[in-house]
Amino acid sequence: MTHKSAPSRTTAGAGGPVVAVCRGHRCVGLHRMAGTAEQVENLQEVVKATAGAVLISSPCLGRCEMASLVAVARRDGPSGQVGPTVWLSGLEEPHRVEALSRWIASGGPQRIHQPEHGAPEPLQDAVSGFGPPPTVSRRAR
Template sequence: MIRPGDSRPSRLLDAEDTTAAASGPLLAVCAGHRCAALRRLAGTAGTVDELGAAVRAAPGAVLITTDCLGRCEVAALAGIARHHGPSGQSGRTVWLAGAEQTDRAEALRRWVVDGGPSRLDRPDVDLPPSLAPAAIGLGPGIRITPSQQSL
C-alpha cells in the first residue's frame, strides 16, 4: 500500500481538467532499496526512466515512484490502475511482481503507452498476456492526496 508522503508523482493532472482525455493509466513503481537493486542486477536500472517517458507519451497517465512497499518477497513491484480524470479517482490496482525482468518491464511500458487498463473495476481484464504471470493480485485504487502532489 502506498503511504502518504511516500510517493512522488512525476506527472499530475490539472484539478480543473474534466475532459475524458485526462483519464489514463496510473502506475506506481516501488523504488525501495531492494527493488532498485534488483533492477540494477537485471540490467533494467533505467526502467523507471523509461516508464516515465511512456507516461509522458500517454494522455492522462500518471507515474508514482514510492519508497519500499513492503513486499520484497515478490521482487520489484509495480501496480497499475485506471485513473479517471474527471473525478480524480483511480480504479482498482493490479499488482505485478518481477517488474525488474526485461520482458515484463517492456510489456508494462508498452501497456502504458497503449493506454493501460481500460476498466476502473477490473484492470486485469485487458492485462497483456506477457504480464499475466506477473499478476499477484488486485487491490484498492491508488490514492494521491494533496500532500503527495508536490514534486
C-alpha cells in the same frame, strides 16, 4: 504508504493509467542486477507521453518477497476516481518491463474496476494480487 507523483503534462479531465513503482532498495537493486534500471527510468517518459497517465514513485512497499513491484490502476478523467490496483511482481525481468511500457503507452487498463483487463501476456503471469486505489497527492512546490 507515502506517494509522490511525477510532474505530468496531463490535463485534469483526461483519464488514464496510474502506475505506482516501488523505489525501495531491493527493487532498485534487482533492476540494476537484471540490467533493467534504464527501462524503468524510460517508463517515466512513457507515462509523460501517455494522455491522462500518472506515475507514482513510492518508497519500499514492504513486499520484498515478490521481487520488483509495480501497481497499475485506471483513473477516470471527469470524476478523478481511481479504481483498484493490480499488483505486478517480477518487474525486473526485461520482457515484463517492456510489456508494461507498451501497455501504458496504449492507455493501460480500460476498465476502472478491472485493472488487469487488457494486460499483455507477459504481465498476466505477473499478477500477484489486487489492492485498493492508491492515494495520489501532489507535493507543494
